Amino acid sequence: MASHARGHLVYAAVGVLAVHTERGTSIVPANRIAWTPAGSAHRHRAHGDTDMRILFLSPALARLVPDRPAVFAASGLAREVVLALTGPHEAGAAGAAGAGAALDGTAPGGRSRAARARLLRVLVDELSDSHEQPLHLPEPHDDRLRAVARILHATPSDDATLAELGRAVGAGGRTLSRLFRSELGMTFYEWRTQLRVHHALVLLAEGHDINHIAHACGWSNPSSFIAAFTGVVGTTPGRYRTGHRGG
Known part of the structure; x- marks a missing residue:
């Protein structure tokens, strides 16, 4: 750096x-x-x-x-x-x-x-x-959280529960849930949603279509993806893409 x-x-x-x-x-x-x-x-x-x-x-x-x-x-x-x-x-x-x-x-x-x-x-x-509007993904420091983060960064579509991810990294689901809140200041669901939106923004910039992005980032259908994306970014993926290209 x-x-x-x-x-x-x-x-x-x-x-x-x-x-x-x-x-x-x-x-x-x-x-x-x-x-x-x-x-x-x-x-x-x-x-x-x-x-x-x-x-x-x-x-x-x-x-x-x-x-x-x-x-x-x-x-x-x-x-x-x-x-x-x-x-x-x-x-x-x-x-x-x-x-x-x-x-x-x-x-x-x-x-x-x-x-x-x-x-x-x-x-x-x-x-x-202006209001601060970060699209921020905190970096975990605990080894168990880092192991979970590596799995989901590599495959953001992975829909495993926290308990299932815990078994993969050698930690209990409750322990991981507590660590997400205490170390990263958000729930596991909030963190994974933020990670998926990060990946979605990258795929949008690379020109992929909405259906592909929705499934690649772990949403069951485009409507769910659009709702989650809008909640985090403040605009729909389609409007974001159009406005960005227009800039």
């Missing part, structure tokens, strides 16, 4: 990003913007044909957002400001798929430094007023 001297915001104009930190993995689709503070160890992974936009913040602006990794809802205004500050007129490679534009509000570009600074302040204000 890498870290930077300044904190930065990351947005996927196209595709899906996974941001890995010591706390776990956050999926960053088109309706989210991720924040990583200065000095925080992290790794980005792109899924699909990804257009990643990065904005570094000055220490003064960074003080206005959390001092920990966070993921915010991307309002229409926030999205347009990010795109404006990382567009081709600001940096030649900014619009290329898979390329990030690492801009800090003071670097030369198509806008004056004062204009960039004003736009960055608008962006930070917009995020500060």
Whole structure:
């Protein structure tokens, strides 16, 4: 993992990003913007044909957002400001798929430094007023939970009960249930749903159809998948895909 001297915001104009930190993995689709503070160890992974936009913040602006990794809802205004500050007129490679534009509000570009600074302040204000909406999958540390996580990451469609998974990893179902709550702050069902939605976002970015994604990620039918996805992401898979491609 890498870290930077300044904190930065990351947005996927196209595709899906996974941001890995010591706390776990956050999926960053088109309706989210991720924040990583200065000095925080992290790794980005792109899924699909990804257009990643990065904005570094000055220490003064960074003080206005959390001092920990966070993921915010991307309002229409926030999205347009990010795109404006990382567009081709600001940096030649900014619009290329898979390329990030690492801009800090003071670097030369198509806008004056004062204009960039004003736009960055608008962006930070917009995020500060936004609700945090993480698509976060906590990273387990207990060996038994890690073994369960490996099984379900490898096969998210696995519909085994917690007791059945416990027998596979050498732990009782009640023990695992207690560990999920105490260590990860969620029930096993909540954690597995979050994991499946993470996988579904990746498959959407890769262009798979809804029926395939539903069954590959463990839902018995597309309707169940759509309901679960909407509950976590805030929009249906179809609308998410259409809006993402339109960005």
